[in-house]
Amino acid sequence: MFEFAARMSCRTSLLRGVRPLLGLFTPSSAAPVGRFRRFVGAGMVCLLAVVMLGATPDSRFEKMGHEMICTCGCGQVLLECNHVGCPVSPVMISELHSGIDAGGTDTSIFNWFETKYGATVLAAPIRGGFDNVAWIAPMAVFLLATIGTGFLVKMWSARSAQRRAVSAAGPVLGGDAVRERIRRETEY
Template sequence: MNKKLSIGLLMILFIFQGAFAVLGADNNKGINIKSKEFKAVASQFMCTCGCGQDHYACDMAGCKNTEAFKAELVDMMEKGMDKDEIREYYVKALGEEILTAPEKKGFSLAAWVLPFAAIGGAGTGIFFMIRKWVNKNAGRAEMVDDHQESDEVEEEILSSIIEEERKKYL
């Protein structure tokens, strides 16, 4: 009976240990560097070590910028700041260059849209220019065909005249 009691107590202890672990995780607000929430926040900022990746994906050996930045992001998230508030804070502090994607307003929007519009306009202009050249060359080909037909007609007339003259004298 003593064995059964000790096994029961151990099982109860394990159950309570799991419950305390869950409660401890809730006190930390569940902010983990591998969580989706953290990824959404960290991936909107470019790493400043020169790797060209965002802070979430930066894997440069010895990159101290990312480690400090991630710790700062976790602190901000634990204080209750959401993704947009953190973004605003860093844009004010470091400028728009820190963002992986430009804001969808003002000059940033124009700077991203205008090159594509210019390429589209240039492509349309080239299309119509080539179309005009093709039509012009098609007209020249018709003129050449007409010219060849008129040459053939003239040749027939000349050969018939020569033939008649030859019949007269021969």
């Protein structure tokens, strides 16, 4: 009997420690909020992992190297310059490495290259200031040309409809008198 009492006391003390934990797994009104927080947390971890996947210095070097043009006159992307013995691309590549290793931002490195080699070193203009015109102007010209073409087509169709209305009205009255007047005015 003593063993039975000892077993019961162990079981009851065991249940006393487990009962509060059982409340975590039972459905309640607060359960959807907890699930939502877990899903949000998991989503944030996944988003952070995806964002940080490409954050290596090598990927930054590749990205920036493909946004610049070699200034040797070949017109190729800096990292794609395939001239044998090109005197310019190895120097530019080492300068790009040193700029990245020094901790410069992309914009500051691009600005440094632009001041040293000129604006032709950039494959695409940097956004900001007057360079925004290079991004906005082609889209604005395309939009205005599309609107102008639509307006021109509408104007032509209105003229065509007006001509059809006049020709549907019938022959011009006094046609013989007009012809006689034209004949007299064109005689020598």
